[in-house]
Amino acid sequence: MSDALSEDGSEQNDxxxxxxxxxxxxxxxxxxxxxxxxxxxxxxxxxEIVECVMEQLTHMEDNLQRVSKGDMKASVxxxxxxxxxxxLSSYLRSRLQKIEKFFPHVLEKEKSRADGDPSYLSPEExxxxxxxxxxxxTYLKAxxxxxxxxxxxxxxxxxxxxxxxxxxxxxxxxxxxxxxxMVEPETDDQREYVVDLDVGSQHLMRYRTIAPLVSTGxxxxx
Amino acid sequence: MxxxxxxxxxxELQRVSDGQLPAFNEDGIRQVLEEMKALYEQNQxxxxxxxxxxxxxxxxxxxxxxxxxxxxxxxxxAYLYDRLLRIRALRWEYGSVLPPxxxxxxxxxxxxxxxxxxxxxxxxxxxxxxxxxxxITQDMKPPKSLYIxxxxxxDHGEFEIDDGTIILLKKNSQHFLPRWKCEQLIRQGVLEHxxx
Numbered sequence: 001m002s003d004a005l006s007e008d009g010s011e012q013n014d015x016x017x018x019x020x021x022x023x024x025x026x027x028x029x030x031x032x033x034x035x036x037x038x039x040x041x042x043x044x045x046x047x048e049i050v051e052c053v054m055e056q057l058t059h060m061e062d063n064l065q066r067v068s069k070g071d072m073k074a075s076v077x078x079x080x081x082x083x084x085x086x087x088l089s090s091y092l093r094s095r096l097q098k099i100e101k102f103f104p105h106v107l108e109k110e111k112s113r114a115d116g117d118p119s120y121l122s123p124e125e126x127x128x129x130x131x132x133x134x135x136x137x138t139y140l141k142a143x144x145x146x147x148x149x150x151x152x153x154x155x156x157x158x159x160x161x162x163x164x165x166x167x168x169x170x171x172x173x174x175x176x177x178x179x180x181x182m183v184e185p186e187t188d189d190q191r192e193y194v195v196d197l198d199v200g201s202q203h204l205m206r207y208r209t210i211a212p213l214v215s216t217g218x219x220x221x222x
Numbered sequence: 223m224x225x226x227x228x229x230x231x232x233x234e235l236q237r238v239s240d241g242q243l244p245a246f247n248e249d250g251i252r253q254v255l256e257e258m259k260a261l262y263e264q265n266q267x268x269x270x271x272x273x274x275x276x277x278x279x280x281x282x283x284x285x286x287x288x289x290x291x292x293x294x295x296x297x298x299x300a301y302l303y304d305r306l307l308r309i310r311a312l313r314w315e316y317g318s319v320l321p322p323x324x325x326x327x328x329x330x331x332x333x334x335x336x337x338x339x340x341x342x343x344x345x346x347x348x349x350x351x352x353x354x355x356x357x358i359t360q361d362m363k364p365p366k367s368l369y370i371x372x373x374x375x376x377d378h379g380e381f382e383i384d385d386g387t388i389i390l391l392k393k394n395s396q397h398f399l400p401r402w403k404c405e406q407l408i409r410q411g412v413l414e415h416x417x418x
Binding site: 050051053054055057058075078079082083085086088089090092093096100124125127128131132135136138139140142143144147148149152155160 | 251255258259262291292295296298299302303306310329331332334335338339342343345346349350351353356357358360361362363364365368400401402
């Protein structure tokens, strides 16, 4: 990246636990963005990446103010800021859409995870999901449910709202060699079989089969 | 036939072209709720009969009415929830202020839901990154170019851009402006992107 970024790169790295160059950070953002876009399920939240990218954007904007207007570099930097902001916004939008679509299941998953496991929702996303649930329940009660017969005044959100379809097919590219991945049969005549995923190869598989590999970063959804 | 009114509500939503919000069918909802009340009361008396007078021949009709009650509940919830999804989409399409003709189609509880949703979304956006936050309702499309040609569709008065110059947005005037400044105005219908 250009000098406007590298100036801050060194400052940034000192204050972070994980040393990452701006290039690596943006690459990680793009990976997270694509995975979230193509996965049918809500993935683990990457708030460290979001925070770092926001800091990066602020620095880039500050630097832009200092560069003289009309300088060719300024427009290139501006474009770069816009592109990064688009990817970040799109990533957050993808997540919000899934949270809204599957809200009871998302909240249940977060409530029932073990203490050591990484969280799916950032604290702010969790608050958003809870508010969405409360808002919707309040609305349904006020408009219809309270006028219904006594035994029908509640709606089980877990049953009413569909779950994410983990069996949907996704395209993926293999980043780390995986051997002996068990694939379920598609028809009754087939039996389950194993495949080896070679680095660099691309596949079309059911999300359920490779879901754990997405979290570890062994495959990239495309 | 039972449950016809609730199915009609759902068909009403299906008929309207994608995403648009038809008027809140208060009447239809009231009719479904009345049907539910009638079914429930009939069931109550039949259950008493069945228990008290041993009339087990009433059980099939009790079961039927119960199924109809469940169906009505489900259809009504589906109708109301689908409307909420359309209203949610309005926030992303139009911004925080809804045009009056759309507000007219919403009942007061739906407006309340919308206001609460707006607030939740704003809180979330403000919390992104820790400082001022990020307005994720902007940047809906990948940026293709830095500056775009726009035509002004209505008088909007003065508009200041980054380097301090003030542009007068008069109807039908055309300007070459930074894309990120125009996004909001394009979505509101004040400016129009001219593609040559």
